[in-house]
Amino acid sequence: MRLVFAGTPEFAATILAALLDSRHSVACVYTQPDRPAGRGRKLKASPVKVLTARHHLPICQPLSLRGSECADALAAISPDLMVVAAYGLLLPPSILSVPSYGCINVHASLLPRWRGAAPIQRAILAGDEETGVSIMQMDEGLDTGSVLASASLSIGALDTAGVLSERLARLGAATLLRTLDALSDGPLEATPQDDALATLAPRVEKQEAQLNWSLSAVDLERRVRAFNPWPVAFTYLPGGGDPQTRRLRVWQARSCPDRAAPMAAPGTVLETGGEGITVAAGLGALLLTEIQVPGSRVMRSTEFLHARSLPPGAVLGEV
Numbered sequence: 001m002r003l004v005f006a007g008t009p010e011f012a013a014t015i016l017a018a019l020l021d022s023r024h025s026v027a028c029v030y031t032q033p034d035r036p037a038g039r040g041r042k043l044k045a046s047p048v049k050v051l052t053a054r055h056h057l058p059i060c061q062p063l064s065l066r067g068s069e070c071a072d073a074l075a076a077i078s079p080d081l082m083v084v085a086a087y088g089l090l091l092p093p094s095i096l097s098v099p100s101y102g103c104i105n106v107h108a109s110l111l112p113r114w115r116g117a118a119p120i121q122r123a124i125l126a127g128d129e130e131t132g133v134s135i136m137q138m139d140e141g142l143d144t145g146s147v148l149a150s151a152s153l154s155i156g157a158l159d160t161a162g163v164l165s166e167r168l169a170r171l172g173a174a175t176l177l178r179t180l181d182a183l184s185d186g187p188l189e190a191t192p193q194d195d196a197l198a199t200l201a202p203r204v205e206k207q208e209a210q211l212n213w214s215l216s217a218v219d220l221e222r223r224v225r226a227f228n229p230w231p232v233a234f235t236y237l238p239g240g241g242d243p244q245t246r247r248l249r250v251w252q253a254r255s256c257p258d259r260a261a262p263m264a265a266p267g268t269v270l271e272t273g274g275e276g277i278t279v280a281a282g283l284g285a286l287l288l289t290e291i292q293v294p295g296s297r298v299m300r301s302t303e304f305l306h307a308r309s310l311p312p313g314a315v316l317g318e319v
Contacts, residue, residue: 001184004079004099005048006030011169012085013047015106018173019083020055024180027077028058032088065095074098081183083176084138088117096138101183103138106172108165109201110134110150112193115143116201120168121161123201124226127218130154131164133172135179137190144198146190148183151175160228206231213266213317217255217284224253224286235267235316237293243319244294251298252290259285267317272310276301279316 001024005016008031019026029052037044045053052059062070071094074082082103084091096103109119111134116122123131132152137145151171155164182188209227211220211234224233228251237246256278261270264280271278276289292298304310 001025001080001101001180002027002078004028004030004074004077004082005085006082006087006089006091007048007085008032008046008088009086010047011108011165011172012087013051014166014169015083015085015173015176016048016051018177020051022177022180024184026057027079028060030060030062030087033061033063062089065089066092068094071095071098081180083180085172090142091138093140096140104148104179105136105138105143105145106176107134107136107143108168108172110152111136111143111147112195112198114201115198117203119201120164121201121204121226122199123155124159124161124164125222127222128155131168133168133175135172135175144193144195146192148188148190149175149179158225160225162229204231209233211235211250211317213279214282217257217259217281217286220281220286221253221255224250228252232292236319237310237316238314238318247294248316249292249298250288250290251292252288254287254289255281255284256287257284261285265315267315269310269312269314269316271312272305273302277305277310 003019003024003026005019005026007016029048031046031048034043034045036042049059074095075098079099081101082099084103085106091103109123110132114122130152132150134147135149136147139145153167153171209231211223227233233250235248235250236243237248239246261280264270266280266282268280269277270280270285276287279286279288288301290298291301291304
């Protein structure tokens with residue numbers, strides 16, 4: 001099949017790489033415009049753009065796909081099918097109708113659960129034990145189209161959003177290739193979604209990553225895993241001055257649900273040393289094992305404690 005691909009992050013790059021190694025041909029790639037990144041705020045190309053450049057493929061980076069000129073440009077490529085994976089732009093009807101076989105989306109959930117921009121993070125936050133990928137026929141709705149194929153996997157107890165994204169990308173690539181091969185041989189029966197079972201996965205906002213110590217230790221651990229590698233869970237070290245200099249990013253943590261601390265307010269440091277920093281939660285305690293302070297690298301909590309004092313009784317989270 002003659003394909004056009006649309007995607008942006010590493011998840012999408014993994015799927016594009018599988019397409020480039022398949023018997024199908026990728027005629028053009030769409031990805032988001034370069035965005036400022038890092039301390040210098042220099043423009044950075046998406047992982048999909050980097051991969052596309054290595055293969056010397058035509059690339060398009062429109063700010064929007066609305067307008068007749070966008071549909072005309074796509075029609076000039078004469079694609080059989082458009083494959084979309086974490087692209088970040090909605091496809092208007094004028095685009096959806098161009099490819100001979102329409103447009104399909106590789107979505108990182110078992111639809112209709114977790115429709116939206118952040119299905120991986122929302123699945124971890126909710127404590128789901130299983131997730132998967134869905135190959136969906138695209139329509140004008142938000143991940144509402146009929147499902148051509150799906151595949152599931154278990155969410156590991158230690159899976160971060162980054163780790164789970166890599167696992168789902170590989171699963172999505174394999175499921176997509178099987179679907180494309182089947183489409184090449186003839187029409188596939190698509191299963192409509194049950195809207196009554198739908199849940200939404202809205203985009204993650206940076207402020208969601210601040211740890212609310214009144215939550216249970218289990219919920220806090222899920223937040224640490226869901227927001228790794230972005231935006232990264234955080235709290236504040238005790239002390240005065242600029243809160244940003246006291247910002248403590250939490251990269252890895254483990255819940256201790258049976259650790260009772262009835263006299264300690266949530267956020268109170270219960271113990272330091274051993275495996276890390278144990279902090280009272282609304283229910284149980286959270287063991288911080290891998291952290292980062294401003295201007296420093298990610299480090300084990302035990303390494304941090306060699307350089308700075310954080311005595312039991314100190315309270316985290318106060319701005």
